Amino acid sequence: MLTMDDLNQMDTQTLTDTLGSIFEHSSWIAEKSAALRPFSSLSDLHRKMTGIVKAADRETQLDVINKHPRLGTKKTMSSESIKEQQNAGLSKLEQQEYEEFLKLNEHYYDRFGFPFILAVKGKTKQDIHQALLERLENERESEFQQALIEIYRIARFRLADIITEKGETQMKRTMSYGKGNVFAYRTFLKPLTGVKQIPESSFTGRDNTVVGVDVTCEIGGDAFLPSFTDGDNTLVVATDSMKNFIQRHLASYEGTTTEGFLHYVAHRFLDTYSHMDTITLTGEDIPFEAMPAYEEKELTASRLVFRRSRNERSRSVLKAERSGNTITITEQYSEIMDLQLVKVSGNSFAGFIRDEYTTLPEDGNRPLFVYLNISWQYENTNDAYASDPARYVAAEQVRDLASTVFHELETPSIQHLIYHIGCRILARFPQLTDVSFQSQNHTWDTVVEEIPGSKGKVYTEPRPPFGFQRFTVTREDAEKEKQKTAKTAGSLKA
Incomplete structure (x- = not known):
């Protein structure tokens, strides 16, 4: 596990290599974030990386969305996506389940022009199937924004998997809801x-x-x-x-x-x-x-x-x-x-x-x-x-x-x-x-x-x-x- 001190002391190329997979096949986001150091916390790093995507133009945001694999697919994807989909049970779909996911994913792509994206950590294949059915009913703009939100969540989960906040100065405040x-x-x-x-x-x-x-x-x-x-x-x-x-x-x-x-x-x-x-x-x-x-x-x-x-x-x-x-x-x-x-x-x-x-x-x-x-x-x-x-x-x-x-x-x-x-x-x-x-x-x-x-x-x-x-x-x-x-x-x- 890395610390914020480790990230803050890396050269730009090392930082890019380390964080390049946080956003699927979009290492340019990690490269740009190097200029925003120092990172005070995991949340600060995540906020700065997502801020880069939020500041990008619409075409670039669509490209980030389209870099993500379709859920339940058997096609090549990043090691992070493979692990996330395995944990959700999507790598062990029965043939009938696989065909159902394939059909729904195609329907979703035809309707919106980009793949269905969901932060699947902690979710079951039943949860994912239900979310896919429900979101098919949404308007395109709503789904475009939801896809970005899910990508930000995925990025937060991936950061938490490789970075520890041990040793950071914790703020003494009340914060809960x-x-x-x-x-x-x-x-x-x-x-x-x-x-x-x-x-x-x-x-x-x-x-x-x-x-x-x-x-x-x-x-x-x-x-x-x-x-x-x-x-x-x-x-x-x-x-x-x-x-x-x-x-x-x-x-x-x-x-x-x-x-x-x-x-x-x-x-x-x-x-x-x-x-x-x-x-x-x-x-x-x-x-x-x-x-x-x-x-x-x-x-x-x-x-x-x-x-x-x-x-x-x-x-x-x-x-x-x-x-x-x-x-x-x-x-x-x-x-x-x-x-x-x-x-x-x-x-x-x-x-x-x-x-x-x-x-x-x-x-x-x-x-x-x-x-x-x-x-x-x-x-x-x-x-x-x-x-x-x-x-x-x-x-x-x-x-x-x-x-x-x-x-x-x-x-x-x-x-x-x-x-x-x-x-x-x-x-x-x-x-x-x-x-x-x-x-x-x-x-x-x-x-x-x-x-x-x-x-x-x-x-x-x-x-x-x-x-x-x-x-x-x-x-x-x-x-x-x-x-x-x-x-x-x-x-x-x-």
Whole structure:
């Protein structure tokens, strides 16, 4: 792999020989770019090379287009084109497929006067066939400009194959864009079965008859800088395309969980668009619950009718980045959000600092209403994708563990509550490294203190502001708690 320093120090002929194949059989573009040095980055080099083509007259641009081979042809082409078409499966066409591509390519050429061009990296022969059919419907000028755009994309891919940006000064800036609220629903996804059973939860799996997910996709990379600074959209993947990409890949996903789907989509994105450096995907589950059905004089769960749940929400977050040809998962976690739990007694809050600013009375037995966001991370991120369901931690189980600990514990504070919930989760699932909490205190204000003939009271919503807590329970915390419990049990036994 070459660096920008290597290119900047080459003589003109060496640079021309090195970059001569970036634009198919058009080494003059590389030769002209030598005069535009220094190149500050791969994106800068690409921008300068494409700028040469954009500044050329119409006849020259047409010549650049006509230098490209027809997709699916068996005629002689450059080694780069051979490799690109092989990776797309075009070198192994069945005779019938070859004849279909030949016929469509001839039709395209007859209609527009130049070959059909598509940056095929990351695409299948089915993708290419569909694009060819769709673009046959366009007007000539539209296709002329599209052909140039595809050539610019091909050039970017080819540059990335031979040049590394290692050692360059990276700009410290925020630069990303994406699409939010990408809703996708699928019926009859593969069921999630074989999860580890725990005493605190009746959860055994998901039938996945109806699956919904709300995805946010955010991508980044130096290749997108020209779209911000120069209004150059040559390498921009439209956010509408992102939406379609995510939704269509839900059809080809063969796993069972949202975590696995995000992992699958992230890799497919970075494989398809090699100029993307990073991707962050957030997927929020949209749960559906089976409604009751009366069949054969028995009340059972319907296999056809479901209602959308309106309870707490679970979601997954995955961040991936490209380093050379390697895709690395840099962050992955799952979480349950807005879990609202109330315990009507067995909760206290006393012993805190009292000074001239304190108006809150101590309470030895209060109702406690908490909002919980709970997230968890795996030691091995592959466990999150449920390839081995027994090592997958379901949001339903985390929910049930939280409510069980709340039920069992005499709660002196919310801080103490979330600590013990975290320790219990880590005790049940040793494959996790930590559990993090964001909690809020929404304990009700008392309206009626005593009701004759009843132990009940009347409450109302608390006035703002509300208290909150953030805390991460670690594996070390869980081990210490386990030792403490064992020591206490030993003392009682003695």
